[in-house]
Amino acid sequence: xxxxxxxxxxxxxxxxxxxxxxxxxxxxxxxxxxxxxxxxxxxxxxxxxxxxxxxxxxxxxxxxxxxxxxxxxxxxxxxxxxxxxxxxxxxxxxxxxxxxxxxxxxxxxxxxxxxxxxxxxxxxxxx
Numbered sequence: 001x002x003x004x005x006x007x008x009x010x011x012x013x014x015x016x017x018x019x020x021x022x023x024x025x026x027x028x029x030x031x032x033x034x035x036x037x038x039x040x041x042x043x044x045x046x047x048x049x050x051x052x053x054x055x056x057x058x059x060x061x062x063x064x065x066x067x068x069x070x071x072x073x074x075x076x077x078x079x080x081x082x083x084x085x086x087x088x089x090x091x092x093x094x095x096x097x098x099x100x101x102x103x104x105x106x107x108x109x110x111x112x113x114x115x116x117x118x119x120x121x122x123x124x125x126x127x
Contacts (some may be wrong), residue, residue, distance in 0.1 A: 008045030013068045014057055015043040021061075032056050055120045065120060066113045 018028060029039035032053075041047040042057075058065040 006045075007042075007047070007049050010049050010054070010068050011045040017050070017061060017063075017068075023082045028057075028060060031060055039111070051119060053121050055123060064113065064118055069116075070109065 007116050016026065025043070026036045029036045032039065038047070042049060042053060054065045054068060058068065
């Protein structure tokens with residue numbers, strides 16, 4: 001599992017998706033109950049990204065939190081587009097990679113996703 005988040009990478013992924021969807025920082029900040037300057041500090045990696053913030057941003061964009069963690073800023077939009085189209089319900093799909101290493105990597109990513117989801121659910125219960 002992730003011990004610490006790369007604030008700059010995750011923040012950059014969030015900013016890239018926000019700009020791609022043509023959403024103003026003030027709009028998302030308002031929805032999250034933050035000032036624009038507080039929100040943009042997350043995007044620049046100046047403020048530590050918490051699970052609560054990641055959960056709220058993921059909910060706002062209607063994407064899995066792992067999209068912000070596992071993608072790079074150069075492919076975040078493509079990854080999210082592909083995952084929404086092709087992996088909307090991974091439990092009902094059979095993946096044939098033809099490569100054992102790729103299959104293990106994908107299984108590891110799915111396991112990390114499950115663990116992150118469980119952590120976010122625990123956090124939501126506390127709120």
